[in-house]
Amino acid sequence: MNGIPFFPEQASKAAHEVDLIYYLLTALTIFFSLAVFAGVLYFVIKYRAGSKVDRHHPPSHNMKLELAWSVIPLFMSLAVFGWSAKLFVEMQKPIPSRDALEVIVIGKQWMWHLQHPTGQRENNTLHIPVGRPVKLTMISQDVLHSFYIPAFRIKMDVIPGRYTTMWFEATKTGTYHLFCAEFCGTKHAEMIGSVVVLTPEEYEQWLKDNQWGMQSQQRIETMAEQGAKLFTRLGCNGCHAPGSEGGPPLAGMYGTQRALTDGRFVTADDNYIRDSILEPQKMVLSGYEDKFMPTSPGIEEQQILQLIAYIRSLKEMPAAAAPINRNEAEG
Amino acid sequence: MSAATTSQHKGSVNYLNCDYSLKSWLTTLDHKRIGLLYLIAILIFFLIGGSMALMIRYELLTPEGDFLMSDTYNKTFTMHGVALIFFFLIPSIPAVLGNFLLPLMLGAKDVAFPRLNLLSWYVFMAGATLGTIALVAGGVDTGWTFYTPLSSTFAHGAVVLAVSAAFVAGFSSIMTGVNFIVTIHMMRAPGLTWSRLPLFVWAHYATSLIQVLGTPVIAITLFLVGVERAIGIGIFDPKLGGDPVLFQHLFWFYSHPAVYIMILPGMGVISEVIACFARRRIFGYDFVAYSSLAIAVLGFFVWGHHMFVSGQSMYAGMVFSVITFLVAIPSAVKIFNWTATLYKGSIHLTAPMLFALSFMGLFTIGGLTGLFLASMAVDIHLHDTYFVVAHFHYVMVGGQIIAFLAGLHFWWPKMTGRMYPEGLGKLSALVTFIGFNLTFMPQFILGYMGMPRRYHSYPEEWQVLHVLSSAGASVLAAGFLLTIGYLIWSLWYGEKASANPWGAKGLEWQVPSPPPTENFEGKPIVKEEAYHYSPELHEEEKEYEHV
CATH class of the missing domain: 2.60.40.420 (Cupredoxins -  blue copper proteins)
Structure with a gap:
């Protein structure tokens, strides 16, 4: 059977355990299918019309048996659910590693x-x-x-x-x-x-x-460097530069809890920064009700991601450069 | 319910020969005629959808795109799904067999609202016409799932026509559901208590509940897709301020229960057929009846299992996953109870019974493979692959279509007054079983290998499995064509059927075949439980020529 592959390669950390659950489910499927098949075949042969077998008092129901074949598969199902949900959470959760x-x-x-x-x-x-x-x-x-x-x-x-x-x-x-x-x-x-x-x-x-640009002999810039340039070009630094009073300071804010004017708290993650760039009025930071942030029409997804990379990199800047961050104080 | 052979009127007036004019068919209020009108309509869509399946399988014989490519291929699988789901599977058993049989099984003259019943057929035909226009006007390339924002903004086919078609057809489904619920509540013969109802009726009751509660949601959803596409009101497209994942929630809120609209009536058919040909009351009647309701209720709370990798919350996913495991239990109960019904029975392997046993095998595999997809960690890998395609077809074709065939053969004598050729019927059951497994078993393996669905080209290493699947599809098609052929043949040349050729219990077998327009002479009175068979007595009697 050289021509028929059955399993894809296992090339990631999660692959092995996913396959184990798959094997278990395959085994259960084969077992139950064969059990039903064997049961049907046995009864069809034994109780075929005309065969001389005892047919007296066929049971109309059997509560214990029926409960058994409801409850036992139920627990088996829940066990598979538990294992699978556990693995799912592990696969979704960030892998704790500094050098990801x-x-x-x-x-x-x-x-x-x-x-x-x-x-x-x-x-x-x-x-x-x-x-x-x-x-x-x-x-x-x-x-x-x-x-x-x-x-x-x-x-x-x-x-x-x-x-x-x-x-x-x-x-x-x-x-x-x-x-x-x-x-x-x-x-x-x-x-x-x-x-x-x-x-x-x-x-x-x-x-x-691959570190050289297409045409130029210049080394390509990191995403954060590209973001920094954009930050200036789009005029973000007018209000968000360290020490500026116009907008909330950005250094160190990534990942913190942000208090909004409507009383909500949101985590400053990638989606939050993206939304704040595209729709500044959607989530206004508490204390900045009277400030207006312009949008940047025509900004591309790639550029937004570069800006995010830049803002995240600000976290590692020397703390002296950034003013006291009121949100970090809260969180 | 006494033996039925007494009420046989050879050559007498029945619902078929009372008036041959076209007008009498198009204005009929007779539930039996409306059932046949539906049968003709859905047969057309079965042939359209089926031939598209063959074109898909023909394209997939080779790894490269060579027969149908990109847009053509995408339109083909879209119309395959739309035709077979909205215009064949959903109406198949309820609108054809349900319409024909419910009043007969209940001892009633007709359904509660005969005019609404005829209207539902016309509404269905209006939807079907829109669907056909959509097909002719260039087709649709969104997949039957109409995911946004592809469908609402980006696709360039006749999307508005196609969603309108499904929208309109939905109303026919709602009308049928309302009609059945009221009929089952109000039109039962004296003595026919809820615990004496045939399980076919229970299954249709559960189905009707889903049709009435679920269909309005898909109607609204498809309407919103049309609105966004036609006049640009932002609902699903983020560029217009919408949320694309919202569509998936709304779509699956109906479309997962819709899977039960398609399979529950099939389960009802299987209960009738197995009871008759095992000469046994269905083992654990209560469990089987209530399991239909359990499926209908739980079915409304599992839609999120289509969305484990959609960006939905992980915790929401867990809730949907665990409820999905729960909904598998009532289905398993039915399979076990049908198997136990065979115990101490007197089993006749007629064609309907072979189809029913085939259903049990295929549905067991279809149901169990659903658990792979309910398992979140495994579903990450399997979602949107051929594994899903295979699982879905095991339930929809191996389950529903095979059950439809079981029912069609079983009640064919009642509906047409003619017997189908039994030998060919058995052959068909065998050929479809083999062809079906050969088509879809390799697709489970393809899915686990990682073959994504809706691809017209694929890596070379998977060709053998695709060729096997395509070979199976041609066997399956031969089986279906054979069945359609001899059923039509039997309309003219089949042996005349007696009122009760199977020796079956149930009120529908007490009237002549085919039944007179008014069904019963006088009001039948029910004095015994459903499936009052007696295998040991039956072994001695031998009075029915066809079993």
């Missing part, structure tokens, strides 16, 4: 655009190192897409207007399929590519090989 590689993914009809934090861009191919947690922050420019790597057993929808994230850690070098799993129009079947898992050394080499 954070790559951004932009889906559009019909291609994947990716950018590494160090600035390297790629289309439809993702190069990553083995054995290092990878976090994808994903958004779509148009319709729904879904980022799917079968060998890693992971998939996440890529939605317009909102970031979704996905975590994984590759365990085996090689080249694997990358598919768009959510139907996205005409060339859905061509929105495919590959994930290339490299050794850490190869990945460093790959980054070096």
Whole structure:
């Protein structure tokens, strides 16, 4: 049976346990199907019309038996649910690691655009190192897409207007399929590519090989550097520069709780910053009711992600440069 | 209920021969004729949807796109889904067999609202016409799920026409549901208490509840898609200030229960057929009856299992996952109870019984593979792959269509007054079972390998599995065509059927085949429970020629 593959490769940390649950469910399916099949076959043969067997007093019901075959499968189901839910939570939760590689993914009809934090861009191919947690922050420019790597057993929808994230850690070098799993129009079947898992050394080499800009001899900038330039070009620094009174200071605010004028508290995450750039009046920070922040018409998803990278990088700036952050004091 | 052979009127006036004019058919208020009108309508859509399935499988013979590509392929699978779900599966058993049989099983002259019943057929035909226009006017390339914002903003097909078609057809479904609920409550013959109802009636009661409660939601949802597309009011497209995931919540709030609209009536058919040909009262009648209601109720709280990777909250996902595991239990109970019904029975392997046993096998696999998709961690991998396609077809084709065929064969003598050829019937049951498994078993493996759905091209290493599946599809198609062929043949050349060729219990078998327009002479009185069979007595009697 050389021509018929049965299982995809296990190339991520989660793949093995997903497969274990799959094996368990397959075993249960085979067991119950065979049990029903055997039961039907046995009765059909034994009680076929005309056979001389005892047919007296056929039971109309049997409460104990019926409860048994309701409750036992119920507990089996709940056990599978529990295991599967536990693994699901583990797969969704950030992998606690300081050196996670954070790559951004932009889906559009019909291609994947990716950018590494160090600035390297790629289309439809993702190069990553083995054995290092990878976090994808994903958004779509148009319709729904879904980022799917079968060998890693992971998939996440890529939605317009909102970031979704996905975590994984590759365990085996090689080249694997990358598919768009959510139907996205005409060339859905061509929105495919590959994930290339490299050794850490190869990945460093790959980054070096790709650190030069297309035309210029200049080194490419990291996402945060690109964001910093944009920050100035769009005039954000007019109000948000350290020491400025116009808008809330940004250094160190990433990940903190923000008190809004309407009394809500929100976490300053990627989606919060994105919303605040695109719709400044949607979530106004407490104390800034009378301030007006202009929008930046025509800003692209890629640019928003660069601004976010820049704002996040401000966290590591020397504290002396930033004024006292009232929100951090609260949180 | 006494033996039925007495009331046989050969050559007498019945609902078919009372008036042959076209006008008499198009203005009929007779539930039996309306059932047949539905049968003709859905047969057309079965053939349209089925031939599209064959075109899809033909394209997938090779890894490259060569027969249907991009837009054409996308339109083909979209119309395959729309035609078969909205215009075949949803009306199949309720509108055809349900319409024909409910009043007969209840001992009534007709349904509660005969005019509403005819109107429902006309509304259905209006929806069907819109659907056909959408197909001719360039087709739709959104998938039958109409996910936004692709459908509302980006797709370039006749989306508004297609959603209007489903929107209009939905009203026919609601009318049928209301009609059945009132009929079951108000029109039961004296003595026919709830605990004496055939399980077919229980299943249709549960189905009707879902139709009435769920269908308005899909109507509103599709209307909103049309509004966003036609006049740009932002509801689902983030560019217009909408939320694309909202659509999925609304869509699946109806469309998951709709799966039970499609499968519950099939379960009702299986209960009737197994009881008759095992000559046994259904084991654990109460459990089987209430499990239909349990499925109908729980079915409304599982929609989020379609959305584990949609960006929905992880905790919401857990709730939907656990309820999905729960809804599997009543289905399992039915399978176990049907198996136990065979115990100490007197089993006749007629064609309807073979279809029923085939249903049990295929539905068991279809149901259990649903648990893979209910398991959140496994669903991350399987969502939107061929595993879902295979699971869905095991339930919808292996379950519902096979049950429809079981019912169609079982009540064919009653509906037409003719017997179908028994040998060919058995052959058809066998061929469809083999063809079906060959088509969809390889798709489970493809899905686990990672083959995404709605792709017209795929990596080379999966070709063998695709070829197997396409080969199975042609066997399955041969089985279906054979069935349609001999059923039509039997309308003219089939042996004349007696009132009760199977020796079955149930009020519908006490009237002649085909029944007279008014169904019963006088009001029948029910004095015994459903399925008052007696296997040991039956072994001695041998009075029915066809079992």
